Amino acid sequence: MLAGTLRQVLGEAKVSTSPSVLEAHGRDEGYPEVRPPLAVVFAETVADVQAVLEVARREGVPVIPFGAGTSLEGALVPQGPAISLDLSRMNQxxxxxxxxxxxxxxxxxxxxxxxxxxxxxxxxxxxxxxxxxxxxxxxxxxxxxxxxxxxxxxxxxxxxxxxxxxxxxxxxxxxxxxxxxxxxxxxxxxxxxxxxxxxxxxxxxxxxxLPEHVHTLRVFFPSVERTAEAAYAILASGLPVARLELVDDLALRAVNRYLDRNYPERPALFLEFHSATAAAMQEESRFALELVREAGALEVEAAMTAEERTAQWEARHQAYWALVNLFPQRKYLITDTAVPLSRMPELVGYARALMDEMRLEGNILGHVGDGNFHTLIAARDDAYARAEAFAERLVARALELGGTATGEHGVGLRKKKYMPLEHGNALAWMARLKTLFDPEGLLNPGKVV
Amino acid sequence: MLAGTLRQVLGEAKVSTSPSVLEAHGRDEGYPEVRPPLAVVFAETVADVQAVLEVARREGVPVIPFGAGTSLEGALVPQGPAISLDLSRMNQxxxxxxxxxxxxxxxxxxxxxxxxxxxxxxxxxxxxxxxxxxxxxxxxxxxxxxxxxxxxxxxxxxxxxxxxxxxxxxxxxxxxxxxxxxxxxxxxxxxxxxxxxxxxxxxxxxxxxLPEHVHTLRVFFPSVERTAEAAYAILASGLPVARLELVDDLALRAVNRYLDRNYPERPALFLEFHSATAAAMQEESRFALELVREAGALEVEAAMTAEERTAQWEARHQAYWALVNLFPQRKYLITDTAVPLSRMPELVGYARALMDEMRLEGNILGHVGDGNFHTLIAARDDAYARAEAFAERLVARALELGGTATGEHGVGLRKKKYMPLEHGNALAWMARLKTLFDPEGLLNPGKVV
Structure with missing residues (x-):
């Protein structure tokens, strides 16, 4: 019915109800449930987007905009009958x-x-x-x-x-x-x-x-707390660091196995400097080395070629899939709290200890230059509720420290429960804004507010 | 009446109706009209702010928040009976x-x-x-x-x-x-x-x-257009410049006179580098010098001491008052258009030529690193309408080039006329937001939207 209307308005080629397409549009990369939409529209123009919204208004069926499907918090997962509005063909x-x-x-x-x-x-x-x-x-x-x-x-x-x-x-x-x-x-x-x-x-x-000169380092430490402290020392120095990432020992073990690398399996900082001149870069790197050595670095490796650099950041980016590979057939949960900079080592230590205490397997990875880090939990089916309880305790602690429930992944479905505590009465105003722009609740209802 | 109510609610010491206080709260530093409010409240706490708003709601009299009074576009100037809510005592x-x-x-x-x-x-x-x-x-x-x-x-x-x-x-x-x-x-x-x-x-x-190492330069050019082009070359190089300001020859003439300086009276770039290491700073400054020489610099001066640095930026910041000093007893008008970076030299040239063509006296000063520059016009009474016409043509040109009517001073009263062209139908949504948060129109009515 609905699909028929959409086909009539948009043409056959832009509408799909194939089960595999619906399934691919009812999930994201981090939320544990899959709920297929009624139909997927592949918009090619602004007029297509308007046409879908017109059908949505007429039929009273919500629309969920869909990009690459890489979100993590359930923002793409329908909460009832919905049209998935796939924008991947608008790719000019x-x-x-x-x-x-x-x-x-x-x-x-x-x-x-x-x-x-x-x-x-x-x-x-x-x-x-x-x-x-x-x-x-x-x-x-x-x-x-x-x-x-x-x-x-x-x-x-x-x-x-x-x-x-x-x-x-x-x-x-x-x-x-x-x-x-x-x-x-x-x-x-x-x-x-x-x-x-x-x-x-x-x-x-x-x-x-593009930076003229790039210098990329891996620095290894005896503990995640020491790693976080070293990151903080670099920030406080005013060095114009371009990347400052914490990767823990379990993440490196998973990466070594998944990507066939042989990084030392210790907590590490992955650093990068971007400079307009070679002298600036050398001097900044030298100063950073001094700082990390003072902070207790055990070992330093420099990426000497562009390939090695790419490989290093690929390792960082594949850490999630490496964990999935190390612990297959589980349910995964990622946190992305951010806290004021000085509280980051403390919260990293808290997360590590809590994970152990709650007998959860997972790693810690972080954009520690922003006070933002991830725990990636790989939970057996019977431990998923425990993983959720872990996330709740971690977020509660982050909020106590003046932080936020989500530094970068967004709210989606999974983090809605944290919004009242984080925003207080501002949340009601967010809901009023939602009503102002979307009085019929047609745009991705049930998410964020 | 209103003042009496305010005094009753807030106490004598927080409410003023003295003519000089009212006059000081009915103006800003750039708008040509003065319109005193009915009363000024000096709030000391959040509860005071709430109390003023309660009176405002009860009496139907708008409230205009007031900080230091340094705005330029009339944002503080009442459009009818109003309470000025001075926040300068909330200064902890x-x-x-x-x-x-x-x-x-x-x-x-x-x-x-x-x-x-x-x-x-x-x-x-x-x-x-x-x-x-x-x-x-x-x-x-x-x-x-x-x-x-x-x-x-x-x-x-x-x-x-x-x-x-x-x-x-x-x-x-x-x-x-x-x-x-x-x-x-x-x-x-x-x-x-x-x-x-x-x-x-x-x-x-x-x-x-605070940057460990600061390097401050003044570079002089044969024309404003060349100066703007040099600024663009520095931006395009990726150099991490911390300040990049254009100061034209008239501005330097006014500054020399007002502050008793002897800068060359030519269009100049004022530059500053902030670096974590000395070597980085030297190398970046050296590279910048190379670029400005290629761009046709006539003369380069470096600020060798902290005092000289402070003096240089004081000169930049006092340029407005220096112009007022050079052309006293006039009406002044400042524009602050911003455009996409590459269009900045063109718009600077346009402004210079238009000012001459319209027989207006004024200078050009700019945060050219952001594509944002000011013209400061000192108009005789009978030329003020011409100055406004100049500003309108300059803004129209900036908008045509993809720019904005105001890079940093805000809309206030003076720039409201540009909003429909700049924002199109988004402006109606801004007005709806205003109505959502302030349905009775009590907060600084008549400004922005």
């Missing part, structure tokens, strides 16, 4: 303006494809969540990642958005400029709204010059 | 947590006082609009300034806000963390809302380590 890089350090893209473009295109210009888009996410999806969750300590996350690197509202209206938010104080900041309101306020149909992105 | 630095790179302040703290307090911790708050503005006011206008090219503006450096809504409700927005994807970004919605959505009563700020 519309403009690259190297002279403005700006690219304009459709939401389905993935970050790796954009960066391939940008390389010849000597530019890159720095936000790097690991997964080859779509840029629309990255904006929807306010994604960030390994380079955020230096370049900022999506809010800092998306200059403008085009969005389609539930009523079909198209808004242009923000401009392709480095700064503006013109009117209310709707652009940042839509970033991180997880498809609940509107559908992102175009992004104007801030680009950065 | 509540917490400095060097270990978290965080300070928590009341809204009346000025940026200079905060930085004096931070110096002993080896930290600073980087947003520097020139004037010794209050931090609450800076958040209200999303201020930025000379260091934004490196450190970002207020949105990037305010981590959390406490605000009081028109209905008296107190909201806590954001957390003292480097990143969060938790819920809708209300914090950034209130930043830049110019007191129209709520009253900012506390700010949590992101601090930065």
């Amino acid at each position: 890089i519309l403009e690259v303006r190297p002279e403005d350090f700006v690219a304009v893209v459709e939401p389905g473009v993935t970050r790796k494809r954009l960066n391939e295109r940008l390389r010849r210009e000597g530019l890159f888009f720095p936000v790097d969540p690991g997964a080859d996410a779509s840029l629309g999806g990255m904006a929807a969750t306010n994604a960030s990642g390994t380079t955020t300590v230096r370049y900022g996350g999506m809010r800092a690197n998306v200059l403008a958005l085009q969005v389609v509202l539930a009523n079909g209206e198209v808004l242009e938010l923000g401009r392709a400029v480095r700064k503006t104080s013109s009117g209310y900041d709707l652009k940042d309101l839509f970033i991180g709204s997880e498809g609940t306020l509107g559908v992102i149909t175009r992004l104007t992105l801030k680009l950065h010059p | 630095i509540l917490e400095v947590r060097p270990e978290d790179f965080v300070a928590v302040v009341e809204p009346g703290v000025t940026r200079k006082r905060l930085n004096e307090r931070l110096r002993r911790e080896g930290l600073f708050f980087p947003v520097d609009p020139g004037a010794d503005a209050s931090l609450g006011g800076m958040a209200a206008t999303n201020a930025s300034g000379t260091t934004t090219v490196r450190y970002g503006g207020m949105r990037a450096n305010v981590l959390a806000l406490q605000v009081v809504l028109a209905n008296g409700e107190v909201l806590e927005l954001g957390r003292a963390v480097r990143k969060t994807s938790s819920g809708y970004d209300l914090k950034d919605l209130f930043i830049g809302s110019e007191g129209t959505l709520g009253v900012i009563t506390r700010l949590t700020l992101k601090l930065h380590p």
